Amino acid sequence: MTVADNVVLALENTHLDAPAGRPGSMTKRPPVRSLEIDVKTSPVGKSNLDTGYTVGSYLGSRLAQIGLKHHFAVAGDYTLILLDQLLKNKDMKQVYCSNELNCGFSAEGYARAHGAAAAIVTFSVGALSAFDALGGAYAENLPVILVSGAPNTNDRAADHLLHHTLGTHDFTYQIEMARKITCAAVSITLAAEAPEKIDYAIRTALRERKPAYIEVACNLAAAPCAAPGPISAILDEEPSDPASLQAAVVAAAEFLRGKEKPVLLIGSKLRAAGAEKEAIELADALGCSVAVMAAAKSFFPEDHPQFIGIYWGEISSPGTQAIVDWSDGVVCLGALFNDYSTVGWTAMPSGPSVLTADPNRVHMDGREFGRVRLRDFLATLAGKVERRDATMIQYARLRTEPLPEDAAHPDAKLTRSEMMRQVRPLVTAETTVIAETGDSWFNGMKLKLPHGARFEIEMQWGHIGWSVPAAFGYAVGAPDRRIIVMVGDGSFQLTAQEVAQMIRLKLPIIIFLINNHGYTIEVEIHDGPYNNIKNWDYAGLIGVFNAEDGHGRGLRANNGGELAEAIKVALANHDGPTLIECVIDRDDCTADLISWGRLVAKANGRPPSPQ
Structure with a gap:
């Protein structure tokens, strides 16, 4: 070689x-x-x-x-x-x-x-x-x-x-x-x-x-x-220790043989481990349901017949939490559990029914195997397991198809749901959606991704304003993909300058800026005057960034008809970004954000433990 x-x-x-x-x-x-x-x-x-x-x-x-x-x-x-x-x-x-x-x-x-x-x-x-x-x-x-x-x-x-x-x-x-x-x-x-x-x-x-x-x-x-x-x-990538890998696979296969209704739970570290392909191989071999944590959306194909949705506690996709809770064995692949991903520590699989495979280790109740690379472990385990499809049979009983959403009247005041209804058709196999910290997370979770589409969020660090410069860098690194950014007005104000660099490099990024006059995610966790921001003319700002030679477009949508026209302009603009300012009511947010915010606030507000 x-x-x-x-x-x-x-x-x-x-x-x-x-x-x-x-x-x-x-x-x-x-x-x-x-x-x-x-x-x-x-x-x-x-x-x-x-x-x-x-x-x-x-x-x-x-x-x-x-x-x-x-x-x-x-x-x-x-x-x-x-x-x-x-x-x-x-x-x-x-x-x-x-x-x-x-x-x-x-x-x-x-x-x-x-x-x-x-x-x-x-x-x-x-x-x-x-x-x-x-x-x-x-x-x-x-x-x-x-x-x-x-x-x-x-x-x-x-x-x-x-x-x-x-x-x-x-x-x-x-x-x-x-x-x-x-x-x-x-x-x-x-x-x-x-x-x-x-x-x-x-x-x-x-x-x-x-x-x-x-x-x-x-x-x-x-x-x-x-x-x-x-x-x-x-390139000195450390290989798996052969003995540790073999022992981990034997133990995992034994763990799964003792389960009638296992489920796979995909976490955000799966990509870092380079193990997305191997996770599919294990899923195919087991035949069980596969749920994905919010920060790992798109790391497992959503058109796979065993995909059952996003597992996120009480705001999970319909039927997903029920299946994970019903399972007698949860196999966590690259999972990262924090207060956000567990909805204030209310949805964290634990105990002897959980097997966790991290990028470099495998552990289960009372057993630990180090120097085991995740993709080696998954690929080897896929050849050692028996089919366990009980969770898929149960999910078929629970599964409900979402009702189609009717278009709002073109002149009706724009709502969050109408905005997302119009965004959905833009997401193709060649699209990457970059969702800012905030209600954009929860809006994005509702998107059904076709095979090949990617979804990016920053759930562990959770820095508001991340999405705008990250989208700029992503577009430079993947110029053949359609980049869609979903960002709130408060987050946008932190890093808005990088739109000028999108204009400079003529990157056709589409930015849906939700103008609801404040930090909505903070409002749902704990409200106060500090969650109010000075409003900007966001659409007008693009003219400032364009100066004498730019070709960015800034548009404002107050109703569904204006949004539809703005999207047409965005799709036709190949010489720069298009920012569509979507004006909605301050309290027009997902029910998921409200539920999530309540539970995170409860976790944040726990009193000190007795000394």
Whole structure:
């Protein structure tokens, strides 16, 4: 087997494509790009001084070799030479963002579409802002590589006080912070050490599916260093321990043989483990019902005959909670249970009837198996189980088809339900829906996704405003997909500037902005005057962003007829984004948000435990 073959195998399932089709159906992956590894190596036999490589060009080569076609950046004086060096790499494009928070979230969105991402920011005033988004990448299991410029090495030695710092002689505070929110954090203060440190950071990020941090002193970006070795050195994915894998499969098969009505529960870490295809294989072998947690919507095909909907406690899809509660064995695959996903700790499978398979471990009542990769475990287990379809028989009894929704009168005041009725036909196999924290989560859960469609939310980090820059980065990473953003007015105000970058790159993103005059999700958790916001002319804002050369469209819909016309304009606009401001009543939200908010508020309001 060639080096190229080994590299392809090593990352075969680390990308973020939708799962392959189930046996007996057409296998089709949506055109979300995966990491394409460049296995070209540099010439050997040259000294460090005559390779032509610098610290900056080495970093650029490695980022391109792991498949990145773009990197995101905000300029700052500590990074300018580094940005020049990265521009020399013609295999990557430099994409500019409005601020560092948006830069980080743009990279996070790109990683969802493309498999990994990189962002370049300046020291302290830039990086500390980007750390917010980097924390999100950590929480959401996305390998974002944040590169920060840093002070000149001579200033460190001379104990100089510098701008963009805390005004102390200690410049290590930034990397110390980074170590808390990354799987690897390195500081390059010697050019000779750059290759080893860069490789370590990138290798760890890809292996752990977590962000990494690289700090480059500003006077070293153009300093000469060694040429890159084979890219395969970065791809050291740890294999499953054979004995532990075999023991885990035997124990899991025994667990399932003792169950008459098991159910599979898909969680958000399934994608990070690269195990979507293998989850389908296990589902096909078992024949049981498959429920998906809210943060994992689209990680299991919704047109699969065993898919029974979203499991989210009392706001689950019709019949889904009943099946999970009725089951005598819940197999959790990459599940992540927090207060949001369990609706205030009211829906959390536990006890001896639960088997949990995480990306690198399997555990069940009284038994633990480490160093077991999830996709290896699922693929092997699929060949060892017997069919258990009792939950599908029961679900067929409970299942009810949703009633068709009639269109509202075109002149009637726009409602949330009418808005979603018109959004549904836009979601095709080539669509990615990016739903902002808030009622957009619950609206999005009602969408029936065709095979190949993707759905993205940020439920663990839950940063309002995430969706706009994330959609920008996602669209850069997956230019062939239709990107639909659903965002509330309050969230939009945090990161609105990145719409200007969509206009700059002529990205035909469709933004449905729900203007209900406030933070509706917070209102349903705990209301107060702090949930009110200053209204904007959101549709009119696009004209500001367009300036003299942009082609974005800003439209306002007060009724169903205006929304229908706005959607037609959006579908015809291929030269930039279209923002459709949907004006609805403040209290027009899903019943699910109300129920969820009540239970989360109850969990938040628990009194202190007795000491």
